Amino acid sequence: MTFTSRKLLLLGAATAVLAQAAAADVLQGTVTDATGEAGLQGALVTLEGLDRTASSDRFGKYRFGNVPAGEYTISISYVGADTLVDTVTVSGDTDFSIQLGSDVRYLDNILVVGSTAAQAGAINQQRASDAIISVIDSDGLGNFPDTTVADSLSRVAGLSIENDQGEGRYVSIRGINSDLISATINGVRTPSPEDRRGVLLDGVPSDLLDGIEVQKSLTPDVDADTIGGVINLKTISAFDRDGQFIRAKVEGSYNEITEEISPKATLTYSNVFGEKLGVAASLNYQKLGIVAHNNEIGEWGFDDDLNAYVPNDDYEMRWYDLTRERVGLVFNVDYRMTENTELYLRTLFNQYTDDEVRNKFEFRDLAEEGVSIDGNNYNFNFAEVDAEVRQREETRNIQTYALGGKTYAGSWTVDYEVSYAYAEEDDSNNHDVAFRSDDMDGDSIIVWDNSDPKKPRLTGTGVDFVYDPSSYEMDAFEQEATVNEDTEWAYKLDLTNDSSIGSTPVTWKMGVKIRDREKVRDQNLMIWERDDVLMSDYINANALVDGWRMNNPMYEWPNAGLTSALRNTFTDDELDEDGTNFDSLSEDYTIEEMIIAGYGMGTFQLDDLTVVAGVRIEATDVSATGNIFFEGDDPENVAIRKYDDDYTHVLPSVNLKYAFSDNLIGRAAYYASIVRPAFGEMRPTIALNDDRDEAEIGNPALDPYEADNFDLSIEYYPTKLSVLSAGVFYKDISDPIFGANYDIGDVPGSVDLSLLPDTVEEVFTYVNGDNATVQGIEFNYVQQLDFIGDFWEGFLVSANVTIAESEASVPDEEDPLLTRDVPLLKQNDLIWNASIGYDKGPWDLRISANFRDDYLDELFGANLDRYTGDHLSIEASAKYDVNDNFQVYVEGKNITDEPEFYYFGAESRLSQYDEYGARYVIGARLTY
CATH class of the missing domain: 2.60.40.10 (Immunoglobulins)
Known part of the structure; x- marks a missing residue:
């Protein structure tokens, strides 16, 4: 057709x-x-x-x-x-x-009434749903000092977050990698500004939202490209309230490391005109200062002579000075044109600017020379150290626009919508300059004391040389101008009919949806080299980092403000043409993806049993182009690799809800789903090193993940405002995707090697693995305690825990023809959070603890895989209603100063350690 x-x-x-x-x-x-x-x-x-x-x-x-x-x-x-x-x-x-x-x-119409209202709204939406969902209602978004949407989601049952410099960035559902879940804004699929499908949620301020819904089991009317679930961010509507609504919110936050106040403000307005036209708008601005102290290791290796693991790559200390600026705007219009037709416009614009200065002190090639071990001490004899500064301004835009409506015609309902979504990541205002030391004296050593693996201490005869700025000359100056763009147009039509089969009420629903997406990456890097540029000319007299938390001195060497003067001073003779051409051409690609979906479903009410059953069909057409470029080659010789593919999936689902009594509900669900390969994995690019023996190949022939998902749960509502629920889930996943290095003769046949020269000996690419499984249990408890007695009136408690286990087979790094069993990437085995609140009279008090266990972050080899360490975050807030219109509050985030820790295989082998301090907030909210 x-x-x-x-x-x-x-x-x-x-x-x-x-x-x-x-x-x-x-x-x-x-x-x-x-x-x-x-x-x-x-x-x-x-x-x-x-x-x-x-x-x-x-x-x-x-x-x-x-x-x-x-x-x-x-x-x-x-x-x-x-x-x-x-x-x-x-x-x-x-x-x-x-x-x-x-x-x-x-x-x-004056003020949202605190934590109790948030609990009531969330509980009722979850109970009423025919699918398995979790909800954060409107006021629940303001109960804690949440900067981002990801922060807010960290307290939802089964959800955890990946942090970046103390802020939530990526979200996982039931421990499942963020690349295997999807996110929408008002039902419009949110594009990704990166080369992955997982969506960054640190850019969207939570103050712009009216609620969040997390759907954990799918019905046929929902896009099927998720395994963990769907996160839907809902913005405000004027018809959420009656008449005019105005709210202004201002606050300042203090970080103990930056010792500065960061401002934040939100203004929200909505009004209903003539009972037909509703207009709502919200504007948010934040400027957040962050300073982070970090040290990290590139990799560890096994030294056969010493019969022990040793750090055999770089050791780095990093000092970050960041300013993150967020500007967000929501503008929504609802028009009730007639009694039977409602129209709407939903818009969201968000701009996130990360202005970063990063100084790095890098001890290179630690195990290149002889190394000896004495207890916790590693003694290194090595060649060089880099002092580097990067000044980067990264700007990310996320925009969504949806125009649609609903028309009632007797027992029929027609829903229609056209939407546009756009995301961009712009790194076009960067420079990175590295100064490298001379070779150290042959008798000098560096002693690495690993008594505290998170904060190793360096001593020895080579230390004085390392910290002498006159030892360093410029190695390279890089300027970047890279842009990623992700655009999607979508069109959908849904038809719903209330009917019956005999005495059984049935709601029939069918629909179609077209999604037209384009992903473009344009990487550009200029690398300059100049002799006799001394670092001592680009440092301040007093450059020691104040309050440095690691165990070795750290300097702001070189200084970003001084090195920026080198921009635009280089000549053509100083350009590293081979490095510039390779880094600018080897990763460019364009991927166009068309998805045409249709579905049919029925909702059957059989006395106390509700059955939602149906099937969704998604046909995918992909057209991709990417560069083929060999290092050292003439850029005029860059070749284009094209790849076209199409495939169709039939995806059935069924959701059951049974009311055993008024306060006891059982649920069961099955749904089939897919997740298409990440853009960075399926890009049709080929890059070859200058020796022509190592290649990196994207694999556009990757199969998508396919999953059969099963859920079983029970919900009990014992008192007027409480819920106790338990559930089990199981996911059987086919064709998981992993990156792997292969000798040329071992590369699987699914990878096209026809465009490689005969000199290639080793290939890095992405392949489909064998089946993977995820299984787990989930508990959730929410309770208002006034049933105990008068003293407990106003107290609220909530707690949830998710315990999961996953397993996947991946190519073994030593012999890719063999496999080894590992957890799924970024799969948490244990997640829990608990909170207690008091909401009575003018006071609304809350304290919360959120925990996630260790998880596998990246594959390096048996006993050397990188793991993210467990993390416990404590937050608290206290709000006081001065009157019906005015509220003041204080909040604390990461009040126990919990760091982030990553390790290779064992906690004694550092990968990365970050401290970013506790943050305290004071603010006020005025509402009319």
Whole structure:
């Protein structure tokens, strides 16, 4: 079928639906809090006589189509309130709105009511869903000092984060690598500014959001390119509240290392005009100062002569001075054009600028000369040291725009949307200059004391030479201008029909979606060399880093402000043409990806059992081009490698929800899913070193991950505002992807070697491995403690834990024809968090602990794989409502000053260690 034929078929289907819309009776209405001004999402509305149940949406709206005229008993259930029972007479289009009692003054037009409201909103949305989800409701985003969306997600059951300089960056679900999960903004797929599919979530401020939903089991109407789940970020709508809403928030944060105050401000406005037009906007600005102290090792190796592991690459000390600036804007419009048609515009613009100065002191090639070991001491005789500074301004943009609507036609609902998403990473304002020492005296040694593996101490006769700036001359000056772009247009149409099979209510749903994506990487690097440039001319007189936390002195050598004067002073004769050409041409690529999806599903209400079953079909068409470039070759000879592929997946799913009683719900789910290879893995590039014996090849012929996912859980709601749940999950994953080095004769047949010269002896590429599995259990507990007695009124506790185990077979580094078993990359085996809060009167107090266990970060070889160490973060906040409109608060983040630690195989073998200090926040919020 041609693309034009598909469009005509869709248009015909939509026209037929609207033309045949019967004059079926419709019951609809809104569920609100006691004020009648705020809709309650997740309320379960049941028509007792028909055994039909609908849940209220984010505006509190519910709807039953195809209802026979007559009188019915209607019940409304909302965790945190008593069940309300009433009668309603349905005749034609009937509106029946409900206000729940005064005990759920959940949200009013003045101020969100604290932690209790956040717990109630999240619990009800999770209970009402037909899939397995976790929710952070609107006020839950403000309970702790969260800078980024990733920080907020760290307290969701089964979620953990990867940190960067103390801020959450990537998110994993149930310990599963962020490249194997997906993220959306208002349902629009979020592109990635990097060469991977995992989305950076450190750029989007949490203050721009109205809530976050994490979907852990898929239904057929959801994009199937995830194994861990889908993170959906929801922005504000004017119809979330009644009438005008204004909120201003200002704060300053103090870091104990920077000893500076960083500002942050958010302004939110929404209003409803004439009950039809709603406009909402939110503007956020933050400028955050970060200083991090770091040391790290490139790799460890096994020394046969010493029969011990020794660091056999560089040892580096790094000092980071960062300023991260975030500017975010949300602008949303809702228009209720008629009683049956609603239109919307959803926009988000976010710009993240990372202005970084990094000084690095690098001891090179540690094990190149003789080495001896005496207890915890390694004695090195080596050649050279580098002192380096990098001044980088990295700018990342993420934008999403969605224009769509919903039309009701009797028992039919038509949803339609066109969306555009764009992400860019721009590294075009960088310079990196390295100064290298002379060779040390042959009798000099460096003694490495490994008594504290996280902070090794260096002594010995070579230390004075290392710390003499007159020993260093410039080795190279690099300037970078690299841009990554990711663009996606999407078009979707969904049709929903309320029907029945005999006495069984059924909601049928079908739809199509087209996603048109383009990924472009354009790397550009200029490398300059100049003789007789002394580092001593590019340092300040007092350059010792103040308050340095590692065990060896660290200097701001060279100085970034001074070395920046070297920009644009080099001549053509000083250009390293081979290095420049190779680094600028060897990694450029363009990948175009078209996905056409269609699905059909039914939601069946069989008394206490709800069944959602159906199938999704996704057809993928890929067209990729990349450079073939050999180091030392003429750039005029760069060749282009092209690759085209297409494949189709049929992906069934079923979700079951069974109400054993009003407060006990069981769930089971199965869904099939895929994750396409990362762009950096499937790029069709070939790079060859100057000796023509080593090649790095992208593999566009990689198969996508395929997974069968199983879930089983039970939820118990023992008191008015509580939930106790437990679940198990299992994932059987085919064709996991790993990077590996091969001798030329051992390269798997799936890798195309036809374009390589005969001189190549070793190849690094990406291959599909054997099957992998993930299995685990999950517990979650949320409880308001007022059932114990009057003293406990206002206390809230929550805790969750996820225990998982994963296994995959990967090529063995010593013999790639063999395999070895490892955990999946970045798979956490243990995640837990716990919090206790007090929310009564003007006070809202919270303290939280978040823990993640060690996980495999990168493959290097048996006993030498890089692991990320376990991490425990403690956060706290205290808020005080001065009056209904004004709130002040103080918060603490990483208040135990927990570092980040990475190691090779064992904790005695350092990979990386970072300290970035505790942060304290004071702020105020004004709301009308």
